[in-house]
Amino acid sequence: xxxxxxxxxxxxxxxxxxxxxxxxxxxxxxxxxxxxxxxxxxxxxxxxxxxxxxxxxxxxxxxxxxxxxxxxxxxxxxxxxxxxxxxxxxxxxxxxxxxxxxxxxxxxxxxxxxxxxxxxxxxxxxxxxxxxxxxxxxxxxxxxxxxxxxxxxxxxxxxxxxxx
Numbered sequence: 001x002x003x004x005x006x007x008x009x010x011x012x013x014x015x016x017x018x019x020x021x022x023x024x025x026x027x028x029x030x031x032x033x034x035x036x037x038x039x040x041x042x043x044x045x046x047x048x049x050x051x052x053x054x055x056x057x058x059x060x061x062x063x064x065x066x067x068x069x070x071x072x073x074x075x076x077x078x079x080x081x082x083x084x085x086x087x088x089x090x091x092x093x094x095x096x097x098x099x100x101x102x103x104x105x106x107x108x109x110x111x112x113x114x115x116x117x118x119x120x121x122x123x124x125x126x127x128x129x130x131x132x133x134x135x136x137x138x139x140x141x142x143x144x145x146x147x148x149x150x151x152x153x154x155x156x157x158x159x160x161x162x163x164x
Contacts, residue, residue, distance in 0.1 A: 077101035080147035100142030
């Protein structure tokens with residue numbers, strides 16, 4: 001049964017774009033249509049790696065939408081990086097690769113376990129140094145990672161609340 005629906009496609013740090021799709025559409029045909037409808041957004045769709053929301057499995061461009069992630073995904077995350085190499089600093093450094101669709105929340109939980117910090121305290125991940133910007137837990141790594149390096153350097157710190 002062919003069913004029309006709407007899917008949101010997010011490429012890198014761009015805002016998600018809505019696209020009307022059919023279950024039988026392939027990922028390649030969806031990306032080609034996105035390129036045609038939004039010039040400049042997906043100039044080379046064949047170079048993009050595609051993930052469904054909350055899935056670590058890369059979706060091949062020849063797969064039909066209805067075959068993806070056990071159900072029709074509502075959001076497709078596209079990036080030129082297959083993996084983002086994340087280095088977290090806190091009394092040393094730990095590295096791990098994540099998909100570009102992974103949320104900061106997931107990286108934070110991994111880092112807290114890796115560094116064996118007191119889970120009762122409030123921890124955050126920062127970009128740009130120990131006093132850098134605190135990252136929102138729902139931010140996707142693909143919004144932060146540059147496709148030329150596919151890497152991020154983050155800092156695990158306590159959230160300091162000023163009492164007064």
